[in-house]
Amino acid sequence: MIKIGIAGAGAIAGVHIDSYKRFPEHCKITAVCDTFKDKAEAMAAEKGLKARVYGDLAQLLADPGVDAVSICLPPNAHCSAAMDGLGAGKHVLVEKPMAGSLEECDRMIRAAEESGKILGIVSQNRYKTPVDKLKRIVDRSLLGKISYASFDSLWWRAPTYYDLWWRGTWAQESGGCFMSHAVHYLDLMHYLFGMPSGVRATIHNVGHDNSECEDLGFAVFDYPDKKIHFTCSLVCNGERQSITVEGENASASVPWTVYANQSLPNGFPQEDSDGRKALEEAYSSMANLPFEGHDAQLLNFLRAIEGYEAIALDGRAGKKTIELIMGIYKSSVTGGLVSFPLKPEDPFYRKESMVKLMPKFHEKKKSVDNFSASTITLGRDLGR
Ligand SMILES: NC(=O)c1ccc[n+]([C@@H]2O[C@H](COP(=O)([O-])OP(=O)(O)OC[C@H]3O[C@@H](n4cnc5c(N)ncnc54)[C@H](O)[C@@H]3O)[C@@H](O)[C@H]2O)c1
Incomplete structure (x- = not known):
């Protein structure tokens, strides 16, 4: 049974949680973390998880009851979170985009090779x-x-x-x-x-x-x-x-x-x-x-950890x-x-x-920490 930690409790984290919950014979979610700890608590409650809740990623990565981490953080945090996760001996699945630069991708690929752990990159389509x-x-x-x-x-x-x-x-x-x-x-x-x-x-x-x-x-x-x-x-x-x-x-x-x-x-x-x-x-x-989208990709991640399949989208594919x-x-x-x-x-x-x-088309003048509604859509038409 693979013990899963969810890093980031925003919009896409809910999709990962729902997909992992479809495969109870392979995994269970044991920890959720967000810098807004109340968001992690609310996410765990909404999804009916019996999981530990952290307000700091370092705590989730130090948790021996976590084998693998879904990184559902903003893009700029992907590289450091993946490096820290692999360094802590966890398997890591990173949401798109893999990272903000080729240099970061190369560091993540090296870290995965050195750790012997699995690095997967989400591209569910x-x-x-x-x-x-x-x-x-x-x-x-x-x-x-x-x-x-x-x-x-x-x-x-x-x-x-x-x-x-x-x-x-x-x-x-x-x-x-x-x-x-x-x-x-x-x-x-x-x-x-x-x-x-x-x-x-x-x-x-x-x-x-x-x-x-x-x-x-x-x-x-x-x-x-x-x-x-x-x-x-x-x-x-x-x-x-x-x-x-x-x-x-x-x-x-x-x-x-x-x-x-x-x-x-x-x-x-x-x-x-x-x-x-x-x-x-x-x-x-x-x-x-048999399975589509995140369900299929997360199942491949789980089966790769179990040793039954190769990881389909690894760091080299993401790069x-x-x-x-x-x-x-x-x-x-x-x-x-x-x-x-x-x-x-x-x-x-x-x-x-x-x-x-790069050109700056406009100055970013408005910034909010969170939206009141977390509903998102994942594009359309590819499934038809
Ligand atoms: N595959 C897809 O179709 C798809 C769709 C939407 C988003 N995404 C990707 O998922 C990632 C997250 O997007 P989102 O829409 O869920 O964003 P979001 O802002 O809704 O969620 C991110 C969460 O991470 C938390 N966070 C930020 N830094 C943190 C840190 N250092 N430690 C712990 N928590 C931290 C934030 O508080 C926030 O709750 C992005 O990379 C985005 O591109 C993928």
Whole structure:
């Protein structure tokens, strides 16, 4: 029985607690901590946990009755909390984004290797049935040679979203919508296609005057044989989030849609209904995932601790996503092509030098410790 500690009792902590509670044969939650100890107490009571409650992370990490910790803290705390957790002999699962810099990612990866404990990074959208099926379709080359894909990481957040103290600053949140929202889709991009050779990008702030960082951005990723276009936004009503992959035989999207063309003698398209039907049949014959989202990812974390599975998203996978984001930020500042990987001597490898180079779109003038309501949504459309 794995004994779980929850670090941070804010919005996402409730999702972790609900997921762990679905697997009582694997784990039980024994401790919850938040610098606002009353929040941790209220969370434990609301979720019906018989858990010790701490107001200091160091106390939770010193608790011998905790084997593994879910780090549900603001982004700037991820690296130090993970390092301290691994140093204290705990397995660690870190919410997205893994960390605020590549240098921090490398330290976390080293700490995990030295401790022999498991470091997992949350990116729960890998565990959505339509995404999983699209991955299998791409891996089996069912679309033919892929020339182009587009990712629309479209979200909507009101300006008050940035009133929370850690949001909307390069120092605390480590970035804007690319860091906090597109992080999910950038993970899916390298999960589906591997790492690109380079990126050109621009970032903007068109609707959030309490944030230093971007709320809109565009990137084009270079691969030897394809281009990927990526849009990230916090100003899109309806949050129509999607991935479309264009192959020479057909295109497929999440939410699931498929099109197949064949050529008329003059090069104009006509529908290839057999090709389309074959893909529809391939899709519906694939099994759905038994668990989705955080449930599935946390179960993998538990089974990796038990030694039955490899951790699916480790520190190296998490670092790839941070590398893509840093490439985007570097290109937005330099105005040109940025090649991967970014080396340790690159100013975009370290947080301090990166932050100095980034534009401050606005001064953050308003800051609240907590919102009165803790309800959040986790995006949409990837599950359809
Ligand atoms: N996977 C997802 O879809 C998803 C969704 C939302 C948030 N997140 C991520 O989860 C993390 C937390 O986000 P949130 O929305 O829950 O934030 P939140 O502000 O609601 O919760 C964070 C909590 O951590 C506490 N805290 C801060 N520093 C602490 C410390 N040093 N020790 C103990 N407690 C501390 C705060 O008091 C707060 O209660 C962020 O990294 C965010 O990006 C992920």
